[in-house]
Amino acid sequence: MKAFYALAVLALLIPTLSFAAPKFDSAYTSLENKDCQVLDSSEMNPNAEIDYFDSVCPGRDGYEVKLMGGDSRSWIGLLKKGEAYPDGAEFHAPLFRGTEGYFPNVQGTKLEWRYADGKLVAFILRMTAQDIEDYEKSNENLVVLRVDTSDLSKTCLIGSVNVAKVKKANEAARAIADDLSKPCLP
Numbered sequence: 001m002k003a004f005y006a007l008a009v010l011a012l013l014i015p016t017l018s019f020a021a022p023k024f025d026s027a028y029t030s031l032e033n034k035d036c037q038v039l040d041s042s043e044m045n046p047n048a049e050i051d052y053f054d055s056v057c058p059g060r061d062g063y064e065v066k067l068m069g070g071d072s073r074s075w076i077g078l079l080k081k082g083e084a085y086p087d088g089a090e091f092h093a094p095l096f097r098g099t100e101g102y103f104p105n106v107q108g109t110k111l112e113w114r115y116a117d118g119k120l121v122a123f124i125l126r127m128t129a130q131d132i133e134d135y136e137k138s139n140e141n142l143v144v145l146r147v148d149t150s151d152l153s154k155t156c157l158i159g160s161v162n163v164a165k166v167k168k169a170n171e172a173a174r175a176i177a178d179d180l181s182k183p184c185l186p
Helices: 003-015 094-097 169-178
Strands: 024-030 037-041 052-057 062-070 073-082 088-093 103-118 121-131 138-146 156-161
Touching: 024 169, 062 103, 103 169, 121 169, 138 169, 156 169
Parallel strands: 073 103
Antiparallel strands: 024 103, 037 052, 052 062, 062 073, 073 088, 103 121, 121 138, 138 156
C-alpha cells in the first residue's frame, strides 16, 4: 500500500517538474588597442629581435583578457584580476588549428562571452590566418572556445565558422557555443 501512495505522489509531481532548456546570452568586451594596456612590446625594447606585444584588455566575471602576439601571430588568454601578468591561461595558436591556415591572428574589436543561465560557457573571437595554399590570401573565422572556469587550462576549441563561406556566421558560431554537449576537437 505504501508503494501505491508513493507512486501516486510521484505521478502528481512529475507534471510540475520542469526540464527547460538553458537561456543563452552574450556579453562583449573590447579588444581595441585604446582599451587595452600594453605591458611590454618590441617598441619598448630596443634590443628585441622580433616584433611582439603583451597587453591586458578589459574582461568580465573577475577576469582580464590577455592579448599577446609575436612573429606575425597573436592569441588571447585569461587572467584573474589581481594575478601577476605572466600567470593565467593562454590560448595559443595550436588551439586555433581549425582556422584553416598559418599565422593565426586575433582580429576584430570585440570578444564575445557566451553564457548559459548566467554561467560562462564559451568565447567567440574573430581570427584570421594565411591561406595554406596562397599566402596572399587569408581565411577569416569565428573561433569558438569552450571555457572551463574551474580549470582554465581545460579551455578548448569546439569549432569554427568560416566567415566567407557561411552566410550567418555569427549565428552559426553561437549555435556551436550553445551546444553544451559539443566535445573538444582533437
